[in-house]
Amino acid sequence: MNFKYMKLTLDGPVAVLAYNRPEVLNAMSPESLAEFGEALDVIEDPASGVRCVVLTGEGRAFCAGANLRERASGDAPEAGAVLDTSYHPILRRLRDLRCPLITAVNGPAAGGGMAFALMGDLIVAVRSAYFMQAFRRIGLVPDCGSSWLLPRLVGRARSLELSLLGERLPAEKALEWGLINRVVDDGEALNEAMKLARELANGPTVALGLIRRLYAESTENSFEEQLDLERQFQRAAGRASDFAEGVQAFLEKRPARFTGH
Template sequence: MQFKHVTLDFEGPVAILKLDHQEVMNAVSTDMLGGLAEALDEIEERKAEVRCLVITGTGRAFCTGANLQGRNQQAKNQEGRAGRSNTGAALETAFHPFLRRLRNLHCPIVTAVNGPAAGAGMSFALMGDMILCAKSSYFLQAFRRIGLVPDCGSTWLLPRLVGRARAIELSLMGEKLPAEKALEWGLVNRVHEDGVLMEEAMKLATELANGPTVALALIRRLYWDSPENSFEQQLDLEFQSQRVAGNTADFKEGVTAFLEKRPAKFKGQ
């Protein structure tokens, strides 16, 4: 399926969403954000079928951040009309809704970072529950290079993933973080040779898709909510989540398979 600068394919229970604007190294434009929204609509319409999502880029980049082509003139036009530009307007109208939808998605997300992931593209990559990288890929907090502040949730994500000191350094210095260093820092899960990245991402996605996906969705929510909860609140959320998971057919199948000493056959129900 082709949307504006976005490609969506399905392989069994796995949806594969590709950022697809190679001329600008998959930089994010308003058009691409519209395409991403339509792709998520399609995924959500197939909720019963799609049990894992893989996000990657086409060509030699994952995503190099916001597409700045034409932005300078747009900012000048806004400044002339309103007295000052509103550079952050697209965040609330387009970027933030996409990020919120990823956070609340019904299934696990695997991001396959096949090349540079800069600015907003770095945030997109870090939305994965499992983050896989090609050896040649790197991350970049590019905002300071054009006189802006980090956005798309990076100031929330980075301190929680790599700690405050490293997060601030990445943002203030604007230096590249190679994939293997990102793995050492605990920012990503796995690094693979470039030529096998998608093969490995699909193996992992298929394994997740064949798992107890109701429970996996609840696990996603537990870890998203954990940083903002008190210990008592998190205990309550674990209790509520376990009650839901315990009522699924997959739980019954898991226990039966364990007792019968065979692999479980989960159906995501």
């Protein structure tokens, strides 16, 4: 795809989307987010056959967050406006993806970049990567959904610590805290993410997409509401041909061949 700030590669059923502005550590701007949106148009198009998305960064950073030079000059008086116009629409589309999202955190993920890193259903980071809630360093609050995701990932005490102090959280500590799923050697994040992505891209995509949605809703639902949601989603999953194949393969004691339908 012909983008300036993002890079999209379709590798069979896996889409690899990379921040591609290494000279500013992949800092985000309204322009890069517009391209992010166009890349999602392609990814979401059923004709592309995408069954898993990997989000990563080119160069040595994952994403340094919002580009402060642009943010400061562009809309300084209203630090929240660009959230409405540029960031939130993308975050909603990532939340609503019908296939799994894996983030390959190849280097530092700060501010809004940390928020995007944590949007992964599975999160792989290199050993030298770190996560930083940089917002408080410039007098802002965590945004891009950070304050929704963090307490659900690491609990209240650790969320507050990260956000109030704004210090770096190294990848190993993030793994120990249960914030992320894998730590690998430097340079290996994308390879490891691709292994997981191929596994998921050959899975029962309808069910995997519904699993994402169950966990997006779970923490606010009452027990009763969640039972009901599981029941609705089980109906939808059970109607997919992958369910019939899964049962058949189980009975025949062979690996299932899921097609994502």
